[in-house]
Amino acid sequence: MKNGEKRIDLTGRKLIAMRDVQDALAAGATSIVTAANCVVTPSAHDFLRQHGIELVENATLPAPSPVAQANSSPTPASDSSGHVSINRRLFSTPEAEAIKKEICAVGRKLWMRQFVDGNGGNISYRIGPNEVLCTPTLVSKFDLTPEDLCLVDLEGNQIAGSKPRTSELLLHLEVYKVVPEAKAVLHCHPPHATAYAITGRVPPNLVIPEFEVFVGKVAISPYETPGTKAFAETVLPYVKQHNTVLLSNHGIVCWADTVTHAEWYAEVLETYCWTLMLAAQLGVPISRISEEQGSDLLAIKKKLGLPDIRFDTSRMKECQLSDLEVPSSIALEPTPCDGSSGNGNGSDADLEALVKSVTDAVMDAVRTN
Ligand SMILES: [Zn+2]
Secondary structure, eight states: OOTTOOEEEETTOSEEOHHHHHHHHHTTOSEEEEOTTOEEOHHHHHHHHHTTOEEEEOSSSOOOOHHHHHTSOOOOOOSTTHHHHHHHHHHTSHHHHHHHHHHHHHHHHHHHTTOOOTTOOEEEEEOSSSEEEEOBSSOOTTTOOGGGOEEEETTSOEEEOSSOBOTTHHHHHHHHHHOTTOOEEEEEOOHHHHHHHHHTOBOOSSSOHHHHHHTOSOEEEOOOOTTSHHHHHTTTTTTTTOSEEEETTTEEEEEESSHHHHHHHHHHHHHHHHHHHHHHTTTSOOOOOOHHHHHHHHHHHHHHTOOOGGGOGGGHHHHHHHHHHSTTOSSBOOOTTTOTTTTSOOHHHHHHHHHHHHHHHHHHHHHHO
16 A cells, blocks of 8 residues: 555445544544445435545455444444345435435425325435435325335335335336435425326427526326336336436426435426416417527536436437427427327327417417517
8 A cells, every 4th residue: 555545444344424533533544444245325325425435345355353343333233134234234324314304304294395295206325335314104295204205125025114105106116226426316296297297298398498407308107106116117118317306197206316306306397387287377488498598408407417308319319300390389298208198199289289289389370479
């Protein structure tokens, strides 16, 4: 090892949380060594990256020296149920407690904004590589407390928490499995966005900058019975390139790096849909942001690291077509970018609605000329 480098041995640990890496930094570590099967929480990972501390996985190193042990908190007992005890410890780390509070605050926001009804809606956060904190079933999001929350694995098995986990968990887990950068998933039923979801239509783009940057192209997935694996899998074709998906005849799902940000996207989509509906009542066409100015917004979005199917230049044309064809419509037929199968039925009705929206657009154009 070179001069000035300091490696701290944490191979005796089965879980590395924020406090452990903060202690390592305070002790002057430039690298830490962990056991190969050790769980490192996402925030601990981020902290190591931010402070340039190298993470070295090594199962073969000897047990930690007494000095290294003295610098760290007690290791959980290892026995035949060792894996369970690690997970249970993860459930009550300071990081988990902070996220539980954030989930409760976001749940209350959802209820206050009328995005959830009865015990509807659910929120989760991936706290470990295979561990997810989530809301319980049959609890109003207004009434949530940190004690109500559950810990599950990526197969949906409940590891900790006294209340049964949400029945919509499978939807969240499918997102985590295919989108590595998704740390939080949120599902709710905001009325104006859900109005789109029950008509099988998507809102147009290039109307309001904030929507372009934070959501952009919103996809629509086909209907399936909620709570089933088939329902959970309906979002798979879309979630890599869309952080927000309309769920046909149901509601919406959003993913983000934090629970708070996932709720922001729900707010941005709901307000956008609502504003479009209000504008439609004014009886004059909606002005559009130009394609060139739209490119500026996409550049901002790319810088923020947010996904958008329009970054896929090979699909640029098909992503823009429908918007250009019906410039005044506020409810568009989904293109292959948004879920071309729509709700999977009623092609005659779809054609009729498309003809009507094109006719309305032409009539609007005639009236304003
Ligand atoms: Zn639902």
